[in-house]
Amino acid sequence: MNYEGHIQELFARAYIRSAMRRGGKALRLRNWEKLVPEAFTRAAEKEAFLSSMEDLAQQGILRLGWSHRRKRDKLLWAELQDPQKLFANLGKPQPEVLDDKLRNVANQLETRARTEGLATVERFFGSLSRYPGYLEQLLDIRDIEDIYTLLAHQDRPLDRFPIRSLSVQLYRDSKRLESLLELIKPLAKKLKQDDLLSDLPRRSFPxxxxxxxxxxxxxxxxxxxxxxxxxxxxxxxxxxxxxxxxxxxxxxxxxxxxxxxxxxxxxxxxxxxxxxxxxxxxxxxxxxxxxxxxxxxxxxxxxxxxxxxxxxxxxxxxxxxxxxxxxxxxxxxxxxxxxxxxxxxxxxxxxxxxxxxxxxxxxxxxxxxxxxxxxxxxxxxxxxxxxxxxxxxxxxxx
Missing domain, CATH: 3.40.1360.10 (Dna Topoisomerase Vi A Subunit; Chain: A, domain 2)
Incomplete structure (x- = not known):
């Protein structure tokens, strides 16, 4: 078995919230017996795992640390060296690049809302574009655009419609609005835009x-x-x-x-x-x-x-x-x-x-x-x- 993909996925997930992403120390993962236990069940699996590690090191993605100078006795740690190449190998956009794209879209929608005279919508997307955390962990570009579609219609009497009917009208998808509302609620709290929630359509009628x-x-x-x-x-x-x-x-x-x-x-x-x-x-x-x-x-x-x-x-x-x-x-x-x-x-x-x-x-x-x-x-x-x-x-x- 080739473990390269699995190893890289582990580093990609850890990188998202790591100090390395914020300009700190290189991301180092240890305890590989716990991270990939299936690689240590048999000698053949362990050999395949170590070969995958060495291939990634040769590509310049990882640096490996062994218990002694002589390699292959015991792998102590693996350290990420090239995040850009890591995400390219996985066919994924690098988080920093995706985060920039999301902020650009939010900026564009802030400007659009200002032009259309939608003050509440403008405030929401302004806060979103300046959010101090990592946007790509909260939503994607489709989510941002669909949220704008919803908020831009808040001044119209769309709350008279059942939520799934409204979802079909806005997105041609009867379930899209429900999933979007589950996203908006915690997002509005993070952005300190709780007042936005009272105007959103809902399925709960206490x-x-x-x-x-x-x-x-x-x-x-x-x-x-x-x-x-x-x-x-x-x-x-x-x-x-x-x-x-x-x-x-x-x-x-x-x-x-x-x-x-x-x-x-x-x-x-x-x-x-x-x-x-x-x-x-x-x-x-x-x-x-x-x-x-x-x-x-x-x-x-x-x-x-x-x-x-x-x-x-x-x-x-x-x-x-x-x-x-x-x-x-x-x-x-x-x-x-x-x-x-x-x-x-x-x-x-x-x-x-x-x-x-x-x-x-x-x-x-x-x-x-x-x-x-x-x-x-x-x-x-x-x-x-x-x-x-x-x-x-x-x-x-x-």
Whole structure:
């Protein structure tokens, strides 16, 4: 087997972020037994590998270091000498050349946007052309041109179209816009152009479900008034974005004594408002709260309501509770060790991925002592309690 291509690919990938590219030391790779383990399985493979190394050295692409002056006893390292020839051999443009091309295209589109009076687009491509990192690691020329096509149409009512229909209109490809949006979102953050994201088309349309007699206002203007103590009502993010106040009306007492319960799971959300629990409103989080749910909880928190949460007794459920506690001052309802023990026999076994998820570690580490004890028991027993099996009728507020 000829290992030249594989060796050169390893150097090409390492070169992209290396000090050598920035004018520093030559790129040197070691531990070839780990980098190319298949080359050390048999004597014949090792011979082929060393021959490939020596061929690359003869071409002036690499310099080799051996454990002793006598060659072929053990290869300690290989050092890149000629990046230009390396990328030419691979049939790839050198990263520096590609980066320059991308910046030139971004400059041209900045000028074009200025000429067409598209200030937001001009600002975006100006920031892109001056981005201090390596552009070729973020996008290619087609991406840049397609982003311009999208942003240049932002002043037109194209957001009325379904995203795949819009994609066909702009790119003659029903999936292109979806992949492009996944590229634009992190790119806009890197360029500190987050305001751009609010005007982009989307496929996600967050809705928050709430139960309660409510009045939603923007300043003194009433946006929505209605609802009752039993029937869920869906509020879209678009409706909520301009709201400044959310009032939950109740006969229980003054606003400071009104209790709101957020609920993790749908079945429980549709059932609990009919159980006569000590709450005046209910919000469905659907697991981790989406942007519409967060908007509602933020309005309720600012309004001074007492917020509680009921969810699954597992690691993710406790992580959601801790997030809500840290963000909105939410207290647990029916989420304690006593409840866990009461329903332990009806729990479900947890998978390793559920117990050891790095996503939740930061929240679990900040739990209050009693909840941390519950988390430890969940991990130890490898059992989780689904919220839907819990009967909340006997629970009282702490």
């Amino acid at each position: 809705v928050a479900w709430i139960v309660g007699s409510l009045q939603l206002r923007s300043g003194h203007r009433v946006i929505l008034e209605g609802g009752n103590s039993y029937s869920p009502m869906g509020l879209s993010l678009e409706l909520l974005q301009g709201a400044t106040d959310l009032e939950i009306q109740s006969a229980r007492g003054q606003q400071g004594f009104i209790n709101i319960l957020s609920i993790e799971n749908k079945e429980s959300f549709f059932s609990l408002p009919r159980m006569g629990l000590p709450f005046d409103g209910f919000v469905y989080t659907n697991g981790w709260p989406n942007s519409a749910v967060r908007q509602i909880l933020d309005l309720l928190h600012k309004g001074g309501y007492n917020l509680y949460h009921a969810g699954d007794l597992d690691i993710e459920g406790l992580a959601i509770l801790e997030y809500l506690h840290e963000t909105y001052g939410t207290s647990p309802f029916g989420m304690d060790l006593v409840t866990f023990e009461r329903y332990r026999a009806f729990g479900r076994p947890l998978l390793n991925a559920e117990i050891r998820s790095h996503r939740f570690e930061i929240y679990i580490s900040r739990l209050a002592p009693d909840l941390k004890t519950l988390a430890q028991e969940i991990v130890k027993s490898r059992i989780g309690i689904e919220q839907e099996i819990i009967d909340y009728r006997d629970y009282v507020l702490g």
